[in-house]
Amino acid sequence: MPNHLVLIGGGHSHVEVLRQFALKPLPDTRLTLICQTAHTPYSGMLPGYVAGHYRYEQVHIDLRPLAKAAGAEFYETAANGIDRAKQAVHTEQHPPLHYDQLSINIGSTPNLADASGAREHAIAVKPIRDFNQRWLNLLERIKAAPAPMHIAVVGGGAGGIELLLAMQYRLAPYQPRFSLWTRGAKILPTHNTAVQKKFMQVLQARGVEVHCQAPVSAVNSSGLITADTQHHTADEVIWVTRASGADWLKQTGLALDQNGFIEVADTLQTRTDPSIFAAGDVASMLNYPLEKSGVVAVRQAPILAHNLRSALNGQPLKPYRPQRHWLALISTGDPYAVASRGPFTASGRWLWHYKDWIDRRFMRRYN
Template sequence: MAHLQRLLLLGGGHSHVEVIRRFGERPLREAAITLLSPERHTPYSGMLPGYIAGHYSYHDCHIDLEPLCSAAGIVFRRAEARGIQPEAGRVACSDGSLADYDVLSIDVGSTSDVHDMSGALEHGIRVKPVAAFLSAWEGIHAALRQGRQLSLVFVGGGAGAVELAAAMHHRLAKETSAGSARIAMLTDTASILPAHPARVQRIFERVLSGRGIKVHCNAKVVRVSPGRIECADGSSVDADHAIIATGAGAPAWVTASGLKADARGFIAVNAYLQSLSHPNVFAAGDVATMMDYPRPKMGVYAVRQGPILHRNLLHALRGESLRSYVPQRTALALISTGDKHAVASWNGIAFEGDWVWRWKNRIDCRFMATYRR
């Protein structure tokens, strides 16, 4: 009997859910496919601020991986990767087990970058991984609804930090007494949203100021301790909770695995989404960097990589030639302001309105509907 090729999908990120869906449309009989994920329900990042704001339920913004896998004949294993042994074709799992593969695809996302921030892992609440963040948020939300007064300080000034801060304010303003939550932001850049046009920055400066969210720019955080955040210039801010919403960081086990990585520790891949050091390993989404076409760590790029990743995994299993992929140079960003209002940022252009939020909502809901089983 011919040996079945073993395809191991590591992580339930945006690229992999599309790979799984496509295998469901045309199940692969000549390979045994397994998905390894620490969570059964994988979050859709575009809707998480809306969930925090109270616009969506948990179900609205999470994809259930188990029925998606079942429809494709894929084995779902709930476990987290702790390391990869690429020479042996093996992944070490958090439960002590090992998962063998002939072809490996990695789409585990990223973590919040805390490499130069002492105490952040022990005393901060990282936005990524999302499951742990949402658990912490539920505790904060419950405490504030019970009458506690808390200071919530975001570390980071990008779109993720701004959206979540605005979303929390919107939710808490409706459900708690005035002044119970004091929200602030610390960013090491000269302004919030440095990757976006000046008009987008001004809009969100107005929004955050109008809601009493104080923004401290040029404030590089170097230490997080219980109740306090310290900056490089010697200043400090009191914080009951430090919410770490910095840029993307690579999982520590990537560099330890021996896979070739970029300068920041992300898996280095070519235009086929294939590891530069191990041709039977593929990677997509935030955990990977396309060395010839580097792009920001944004969900839209992971979504677009899904179809080409599916095709190349299929071809790798069959020993066929791979197809190259060139990502778009710029991507539309739709950034919500907490209420049902949003700002569009694209290629130096910015516009805002309730209609932009409705547009974003239609896009997000249509995406999620694709993966309902």
């Protein structure tokens, strides 16, 4: 019987794993991809899609041809459990699937439990795969509204700010009012001061109200409530805060960090079970506290592919060593971007075109 390698999730790491297995097939191995959607979004281009620079198909990877090229069976369903004693993955639609080796790349889920009412009244960006429909519904509501709406975005990181500016650019004909709410003393806390200053200038120039040190404790049908018990009216609340691991991971017996992400060693093997690997947002590296970012998931992919192959062949595994700083290109809605890497910053239209070139090149590898 050939070994069975099962990949759960079609995230940024697994698309590259599939591409590498397509280029160099795994001998004597059955390969299966389980993913709840056939189209996986590329996060780097999501704000550009919202801004209207890209069409849906330009920012999504179709997993079916990719899986086929890699010789993988594709199960379009969600995994919802792992029976480690029986080495079986449970899914929503199929009988338990036996594995010899498993890899998990399922991203993160929003921390809506942090604020009461957020689950019912806020629009969560994560999981990104569901965001498209929520965004299209929001567009319809804004177009149909008799007066300009007030949109509150909760989350002062790059994801929240990029998304706010992208929405503002796209919705300019409807002139909505925007506000940004963040618990931190500054926006973009993981970026340097020059980047923070640049984005404060952009937000102020575009009339966005920025509320720092304003943790949101509740959301209701008429707006949001901050920790100081003040109610602030808003027509729509968009939730882009720090996310956590999927709930079902808690029942797998795999060691999780305080945010529910799977703890992994440098080889991307889980701390608990060397036959299970994890990469991308869902993985929490024991030796490196890393920001959740598509870039990390992409960078981990070649090591993950190598290690999955080596583990099946009984060969030594390689460690993933993250860079201390990596380049983030954060767009401002219009074709303009700000570069941030450690203490370095730069901005301009040319950076947006550079980002566009990088992103399109990335997508060409998979579509």
